Amino acid sequence: MGQRWWDAELHRLEGVALLGLNRLEEAQSALEEAIRIAQRQQAKSYELRAATSLARFWGEEGRRVEARELLAPVYGWFTEGFGTADLKDAKALLDQLNC
Secondary structure, eight states: OHHHHTHHHHHHHHHHHHHHTTOHHHHHHHHHHHHHHHHHHTOHHHHHHHHHHHHHHHHHTTOHHHHHHHHHHHHHHOOSOTTSHHHHHHHHHHHHHHO
16 A cells, blocks of 8 residues: 555656656656646645656756646645755746746
8 A cells, every 4th residue: 555655756757767768758658647646646745746857858848838837736736845855846947947
């Protein structure tokens, strides 16, 4: 049962690794699956991580509007914890996508 809790993060890490191998379609699929799993589990921190990873990829691919539309609502859900690494990373990416 504990392993299922990590499914979203494992898919995200798989997606990041696949990006490093330039297997872009597989990477996108893994990141999208990570988001779906996190949403089903109502695990907002894992959803934020996965959305940040996918938004970063899309931004690098020139899909900045889609990246912003994906990440902004997830980031906007948070009302505290803005000093954490994940939220700082998401905010920096949103700022970059808004330029």
